[in-house]
Amino acid sequence: MLVIALDTSTPAVTAGLVALDDGPPRALAERVTVNPRAHGELLMPQLLDVMTEAGRELGDADAIVVGAGPGPFTGLRVGMATAAALGQACGRPVHPVCSLDAIAAQATAEGPLLVATDARRKEVYWAAYDAARARIDGPHVQRPADVPTDGFAAAAGEMAEALGIAVVEPRYPTPVGLVAAARAALQGEPAPLVPLYLRRPDAAEPGKRKSVLTRGGK
Amino acid sequence: MTADRVVLGIESSCDETGVGLVRLAADGTVELLADAVASSVDEHARFGGVVPEIASRAHLAAMAPTMRRALDESGLELSDVDAIAVTAGPGLAGALMVGVAAAKAYAAALDVPLFGVNHLGGHVAVDTLEHGPLPQRCLALLVSGGHTQLLLVEGIGEQVTEIGSTIDDAAGEAYDKVARILDLPYPGGPPIDKQAKLGNPKAIAFPRGLTGPRDAKYDFSFSGLKTAVARWVETEQREGREIPVADVCASFQEAVADVLTAKAVRAARDLDVDTLVISGGVAANSRLSELAAQRCAEAGITLRVPRPRLCTDNGAMIAALGAHVLAAGAKPSPLDMPANPGLPVGTIVVQ
Numbered sequence A: 001m002l003v004i005a006l007d008t009s010t011p012a013v014t015a016g017l018v019a020l021d022d023g024p025p026r027a028l029a030e031r032v033t034v035n036p037r038a039h040g041e042l043l044m045p046q047l048l049d050v051m052t053e054a055g056r057e058l059g060d061a062d063a064i065v066v067g068a069g070p071g072p073f074t075g076l077r078v079g080m081a082t083a084a085a086l087g088q089a090c091g092r093p094v095h096p097v098c099s100l101d102a103i104a105a106q107a108t109a110e111g112p113l114l115v116a117t118d119a120r121r122k123e124v125y126w127a128a129y130d131a132a133r134a135r136i137d138g139p140h141v142q143r144p145a146d147v148p149t150d151g152f153a154a155a156a157g158e159m160a161e162a163l164g165i166a167v168v169e170p171r172y173p174t175p176v177g178l179v180a181a182a183r184a185a186l187q188g189e190p191a192p193l194v195p196l197y198l199r200r201p202d203a204a205e206p207g208k209r210k211s212v213l214t215r216g217g218k
Numbered sequence B: 001m002t003a004d005r006v007v008l009g010i011e012s013s014c015d016e017t018g019v020g021l022v023r024l025a026a027d028g029t030v031e032l033l034a035d036a037v038a039s040s041v042d043e044h045a046r047f048g049g050v051v052p053e054i055a056s057r058a059h060l061a062a063m064a065p066t067m068r069r070a071l072d073e074s075g076l077e078l079s080d081v082d083a084i085a086v087t088a089g090p091g092l093a094g095a096l097m098v099g100v101a102a103a104k105a106y107a108a109a110l111d112v113p114l115f116g117v118n119h120l121g122g123h124v125a126v127d128t129l130e131h132g133p134l135p136q137r138c139l140a141l142l143v144s145g146g147h148t149q150l151l152l153v154e155g156i157g158e159q160v161t162e163i164g165s166t167i168d169d170a171a172g173e174a175y176d177k178v179a180r181i182l183d184l185p186y187p188g189g190p191p192i193d194k195q196a197k198l199g200n201p202k203a204i205a206f207p208r209g210l211t212g213p214r215d216a217k218y219d220f221s222f223s224g225l226k227t228a229v230a231r232w233v234e235t236e237q238r239e240g241r242e243i244p245v246a247d248v249c250a251s252f253q254e255a256v257a258d259v260l261t262a263k264a265v266r267a268a269r270d271l272d273v274d275t276l277v278i279s280g281g282v283a284a285n286s287r288l289s290e291l292a293a294q295r296c297a298e299a300g301i302t303l304r305v306p307r308p309r310l311c312t313d314n315g316a317m318i319a320a321l322g323a324h325v326l327a328a329g330a331k332p333s334p335l336d337m338p339a340n341p342g343l344p345v346g347t348i349v350v351q
């Protein structure tokens, strides 16, 4: 089957067309640009470049896989909104995958693995995986120092360095990693397209109104 | 080029997710086919104003279902759509990006042109769905929680020029703040309007902002009015007197409606324009429309106010503007178009 893979949960803007048959997934074409400020501008042109390079139309894809985060909210939503609209317009299922799972699926290490990406505010999004790359903990959002590293020899993801253990590739989700992580899900009904925000919106209920008379009559 | 064309509009600049469908006829007239809106207003109520992140999350969740409702309402399928228009700005950055990303994907998947259009122009264009074509020149007064602007419109798909705007709070924002002062619910427009009908508009002489001889003729200011209301209420409370809520509301509303209509009518006269369109969420306010009707009649100006449902943010207004720019022969927007929270009023279509 042909799968469109999209992810905007990290500074990388990722679009690819992946062939999935009996063997490992193969990228037919992909575009990955690292630019944390231009997800909305870059994603769709990159996807159209991908389709042109692969000699395919958007409607030729059998399914869409999208990284559901966790990731900085505004960028993350670009990929999710794009995937949802493509799926609706083309009449194709859209499967969300945890973006950290996509990184883990491609990690160049043996044994248990940690994946960490940038959550800003001096925190990381992280998850833990067993040797078979099944997620055993997470995703969570915490300070790097609070991530339990005992029993893990290696970490992947753009914030792997911050965990103080051996660092392995990749730093960002790839189209092949996304499809590999979604492999089982692609056989069934798609899960709801819900982003993994992990944080509540910043919003404070207004307190008691300040006096205008005691503000010097301003 | 003579066949009817179906234009889909997507709106996500604030707290309403809107999808609308219109039909552009060969003669340039535009007909409403569907108008589906999902609002996150209730989720913002306890914060006393729109929380951008809450709005953005709601847009993402609501986009596909709202699209489905609009299509069902019109009896059309996405494959019937000939062009897509989306609000490119102005508005909340994160909220706009959801609509723009979705619109690009719909346009690419359907292989139809995409127009990133101006939200403010949409508020004017929507009136053509109700009252037919606009004259070549008209004046528009946009009043809502996010905008308070006077626009000179010379061809709705062609040229829009801002001739005045608020220098501080939007009119709707002043309503929300005054509602809070009086312990009335958010959004403040409807409860204040309701109370005002029971009160005396002349009870309290609240200030009319920027109406001095040297003030900018067409600009507005509502911050001083809001502070004056707060000070008046607080003084009364300190004196141990009960607050006459209906009179405060009526007097406040009178001050808002007086300034808005006086400046709009003056601008129409100065610019020799004979049609005034009032749109935006506050256009539904009873005193504003009443006073505008009275003053326009006295000045010989034709007043056009779309029905309340069309005045608030929706996708139909964006579809309507999209239809007019399509009819005017505008070039489509590129797929790398950014959402622009500060899109200038004069930019009708992003190129």
Ligand SMILES: [Zn+2]
Residues within 6 Å of the ligand: B119, B123, B144, B146, B147, B280, B312, B313
């Ligand atoms: Zn608006």
